[in-house]
Amino acid sequence: xxxxxxxxxxxxxxxxxxxxxxxxxxxxxxxxxxxxxxxxxxxxxxxxxxxxxxxxxxxxxxxxxxxxxxxxxxxxxxxxxxxxxxxxxxxxxxxxxxxxxxxxxxxxxxxxxxxxxxxxxxxxxxxxxxxxxxxxxxxxxxxxxxxxxxxxxxxxxxxxxxxxxxxxxxxxxxx
Ligand SMILES: [Cu+2]
Numbered sequence: 001x002x003x004x005x006x007x008x009x010x011x012x013x014x015x016x017x018x019x020x021x022x023x024x025x026x027x028x029x030x031x032x033x034x035x036x037x038x039x040x041x042x043x044x045x046x047x048x049x050x051x052x053x054x055x056x057x058x059x060x061x062x063x064x065x066x067x068x069x070x071x072x073x074x075x076x077x078x079x080x081x082x083x084x085x086x087x088x089x090x091x092x093x094x095x096x097x098x099x100x101x102x103x104x105x106x107x108x109x110x111x112x113x114x115x116x117x118x119x120x121x122x123x124x125x126x127x128x129x130x131x132x133x134x135x136x137x138x139x140x141x142x143x144x145x146x147x148x149x150x151x152x153x154x155x156x157x158x159x160x161x162x163x164x165x166x167x168x169x170x171x172x173x174x175x
Pocket of ligand 1: 164
């Protein structure tokens with residue numbers, strides 16, 4: 001015969017196993033960073049000069065991940081405009097847009113035939129309202145760790161090829 005204390009302990013253990021096994025359980029953020037955006041187009045005024053950004057990427061279970069980009073302090077000239085933003089392979093180095101490399105693409109990492117889309121890349125386009133913009137996306141993969149960056153571009157992302165014009169600013173995203 002189990003005592004009531006033993007029964008409670010057994011029930012608690014079962015509950016812990018069930019919680020741990022639940023695939024939809026959020027696994028928490030694996031990168032959360034913020035700072036002043038670095039200028040990738042020095043010499044020309046940009047509405048992102050002096051703006052700050054925050055990036056969080058969370059593994060959401062089932063091999064998916066969810067990312068949020070928030071940019072604040074954007075210049076008034078950009079009010080109402082939409083800007084492309086993506087997770088790029090390489091680091092964010094002021095004045096050196098090429099250092100960020102291409103978009104992080106899950107097919108390139110897995111060796112699958114390359115497909116450029118919002119399912120294989122983190123596209124975080126945002127529209128500016130009151131000097132602030134927020135871009136979010138959920139993708140069916142978890143990116144490999146590295147010294148990466150989020151790059152803000154001059155134009156909205158072209159869904160046909162992922163292009164978004166000049167690279168204006170970036171933030172280091174490393175984990
Ligand atoms: Cu980009």
